[in-house]
Amino acid sequence: MDEDDVPASLRAIRRFTPAKRTRLGAPTIGAALESDPAFRAAVQVRVRDGLPDLTAALDAGTELPAVPAADVAAVAYVLAVADWPARVEAARRAAAAERLPEDREPSARQRERRDAARAAARDDSARLRDEMAGLRRELDEARRALGRSENASRRAGQALEEAQQRSAELQAQREAIERDLSAEVRRLRARLRDAEASAAAARRGVRSDRDAQAARLRVLLDTVTAGAAGLRRELGLPAAVVRPVDLIADGEGRAEGIGIAETLAALRRGRSTDDPALVDEILAMPGIHLIVDGYNVTKLGYAALTLEDQRSRLLAGLGALAAQAAGAEITCVFDATSASSRPVAAGAPRGVRVLFSAAGELADELIVRLAAAEPEGRPVVVVTNDREVIEAVRPLGGGALPSGALLGRLQRS
DSSP states (O other), X not given: OOXXXXXXXXXXXXXXOHHHHHHHSHHHHHHHHHHOHHHHHHHHHHHHHHOHHHHHHHHHTOOOTTSOHHHHHHHHHHHTOTTHHHXXXXXXXXXXXXXXXXXXXXXXXXXXXXHHHHHHHHXXXXXXXXXXXXXXXXXXXXXXXXXXXXXXXXXXXXXXHHHHHHHHHHHHHHHHHHHHHHHHXXXXXXXXXXXXXXXXXXXXXXXXXXXXXXXXXXHHHHHHHHHHXXXXXXXXXXXXXXXXXXXXXXXXXXXXXOOOHHHHHHHHXXXXXXXXXXXXXXXXXTTOEEEEEHHHHHHHHOTTSOHHHHHHHHHHHHHHXXXXXXXXXXXXXXXXXXGGGSOOGGGSOTTEEEEEOOTTOOHHHXXXXXXXXXXXXXXXXXXXXXXXXXXXXXXXXXXXXXXXXXXXXXXXX
């Protein structure tokens, strides 16, 4: 039955074992059958389903000799058949008749029943002993398992305590290290501030010394400059610097040549002779004088243009190159058979000297004279593919650079 359908007085008895329920719950169950029609009806349905033959015989009023009178009386009472009181009385009389006086010998049937009951009791006792022994073994095993669990628990507790103690020690060490580090950082910061203050003081001292030295040097320089200016005025020297090229252009002077062939050979080693990077490396030499064979370069790179356009394009490129190569002297030489072929002075870019050969003179001859006019020790490089010019300037200490290298450098600009 569902828990809610069971009478309140029987809910505790419901949890009893069948033997205990028969021994202790019979009066309460009987009272519920008398007082609770719904419970009695549920029990009647169960009895009819479980004992269909007996309930049919009781409903028909017939006898069932094979069924004990007590069982018939009980079912008749539960089903509330019409003659249930008579059947209960018959069962009582049968039970009284079966009771024997103490001085009478029991019948064979009673002895058999008694022996069977004793055998059943012995079997039940043996079975219970076996069950008791099994339960004792299980209890012992449970106790041993409990002991092992307790030991493991104690070990785990000890390990936990040790781990907590170790953690506390590590925490204390970490805090001590952090304190030491904080103190060290403070000391280092203080030392850094002291060092910065010392460096600032040193810089101020150096700056003061440097300013004093600069002031002394400036006074000395002003004195030397004033003395040089006075000496120039006294000697009547010109203010402008006259270079050897300027003297050659006017038809004057000639000097001993210098050698740069070894330097160019070292720069070209392992590289193409037309490498444009050679131009930058040559212009980076201190005091370099680059002499360009103008038409030899333009006819290689701009042969389709007119001579005037060739000159303009080359000079524009050389002007950009001169702006990038501060300190280098660049001279570009062209052939000229008449004064009309000379460009106007405004056509020469800043930093580039433009020269034309004199009447009856080739540009190659002027280039050789320019190389020969340079003083000993100054590097001179001629940009040309003309073999005669190269052979002529080499004994003078000058070097040669192919026209293709200069064209490649100008195209890169």
